[in-house]
Amino acid sequence: MLMPMVLHSLQFLIILCIYFICLAFAQNEDQFIYNGFHQANLHLEGSAQIYNGLLQLSSMSPNQVGHAFYTLPSKFNTSSSSGLKSSLSFSTNFVFAMVRQFPNIGGYGLTFTISPSKDFSNASAHPLLGLFNFSNDGLATNHILAIELDTHKNDNFGDIDDNHVGIDVNGLQSVEAATAMYFSNKEGRNISLKLTSGDPMHLWIDYDEAEKILNVTLAPTYIPKPNQPLLSKRIDLSQYLLEYMYVGFSASSAISASYYILGWSFNKSGQSQNLDDSKLPPLLQQGKTKENTGLQTKNLVITVILVLVTITGAVYILRRKKYEEIRED
Numbered sequence: 001m002l003m004p005m006v007l008h009s010l011q012f013l014i015i016l017c018i019y020f021i022c023l024a025f026a027q028n029e030d031q032f033i034y035n036g037f038h039q040a041n042l043h044l045e046g047s048a049q050i051y052n053g054l055l056q057l058s059s060m061s062p063n064q065v066g067h068a069f070y071t072l073p074s075k076f077n078t079s080s081s082s083g084l085k086s087s088l089s090f091s092t093n094f095v096f097a098m099v100r101q102f103p104n105i106g107g108y109g110l111t112f113t114i115s116p117s118k119d120f121s122n123a124s125a126h127p128l129l130g131l132f133n134f135s136n137d138g139l140a141t142n143h144i145l146a147i148e149l150d151t152h153k154n155d156n157f158g159d160i161d162d163n164h165v166g167i168d169v170n171g172l173q174s175v176e177a178a179t180a181m182y183f184s185n186k187e188g189r190n191i192s193l194k195l196t197s198g199d200p201m202h203l204w205i206d207y208d209e210a211e212k213i214l215n216v217t218l219a220p221t222y223i224p225k226p227n228q229p230l231l232s233k234r235i236d237l238s239q240y241l242l243e244y245m246y247v248g249f250s251a252s253s254a255i256s257a258s259y260y261i262l263g264w265s266f267n268k269s270g271q272s273q274n275l276d277d278s279k280l281p282p283l284l285q286q287g288k289t290k291e292n293t294g295l296q297t298k299n300l301v302i303t304v305i306l307v308l309v310t311i312t313g314a315v316y317i318l319r320r321k322k323y324e325e326i327r328e329d
């Protein structure tokens with residue numbers, strides 16, 4: 001009586017293991033979408049943390065630097081000698097919010113970064129945005145592309161103001177930068193934005209390998225993607241990126257500034273899917289957040305029960321089939 005029961009549970013465990021192994025392999029490092037970061041595959045460092053589905057890169061405490069990178073590398077730049085050429089094209093969009101306790105102080109900025117390593121323990125916080133230190137800033141051996149949302153004017157890096165978006169290659173001296181604004185399709189003109197307003201904003205970054213154009217587009221979350229990008233830079237990324245690169249975020253702040261990412265979509269096989277605003281975790285709305293967490297727990301429990309029922313059913317059918325075969329023999 002005991003033996004079949006032990007065998008039964010063993011069989012069950014093996015099937016459960018296979019199920020989860022398949023699930024792990026099904027994850028594709030070339031594309032993902034996170035409407036909130038409840039189940040995100042991220043490597044967090046420094047002040048970066050996830051709570052209530054929000055990715056918080058830096059908090060209100062002084063001198064913070066945080067990193068969050070997708071755990072697995074993506075294939076970018078394959079040398080022509082190896083035959084199989086992978087594409088340098090990529091498309092990503094994310095929703096961020098920069099919250100300041102006091103209107104005009106605190107915080108340096110945050111970046112979307114493509115880097116050969118996700119280890120930035122040698123990088124300095126201020127004013128190097130957690131990406132470089134004073135000895136490697138600007139060096140070609142960095143192989144780093146970053147799109148900066150820079151909220152501090154630093155004359156050493158030729159910053160145009162304290163509210164700009166820039167394209168950085170291997171160092172913080174931007175190769176192209178523009179004051180934060182978006183093109184309104186409806187009004188047919190540019191409208192200014194304040195990065196540190198605390199309001200969630202949407203940033204799209206698209207690189208087309210064939211045209212060698214890097215487009216960066218900014219907008220408030222309540223409008224669709226503008227027809228005209230804020231920055232459009234002709235650049236040959238094959239000169240800078242390596243074969244395997246990590247994608248993620250860095251941020252640094254001095255005092256009283258919190259930087260958040262609410263959702264992130266990344267794609268190397270096509271246009272990145274737009275985030276679903278209604279699914280993004282709310283900022284600073286505690287009541288609503290609790291409700292969401294409750295709902296998520298309920299969903300998780302239901303999912304687990306469904307999976308268990310399915311597996312048990314499958315095992316039962318398989319066993320019956322086997323039994324019938326034996327009986328026929």
Ligand SMILES: *[C@@H]1O[C@H](CO)[C@@H](O)[C@H](O)[C@H]1NC(C)=O
Nearest residue numbers: 121122123132133134135136
């Ligand atoms: C700067 O960063 C580089 C790369 O991570 C590291 O090799 C170097 O030791 C760092 N230099 C200083 C002075 O921290």
Ligand SMILES: *[C@@H]1O[C@H](CO)[C@@H](O)[C@H](O)[C@H]1NC(C)=O
Nearest residue numbers: 031032267269270271272273
């Ligand atoms: C990536 O692009 C492909 C092809 O356009 C599309 O089918 C897929 O849904 C996209 N995935 C994400 C996460 O954006």
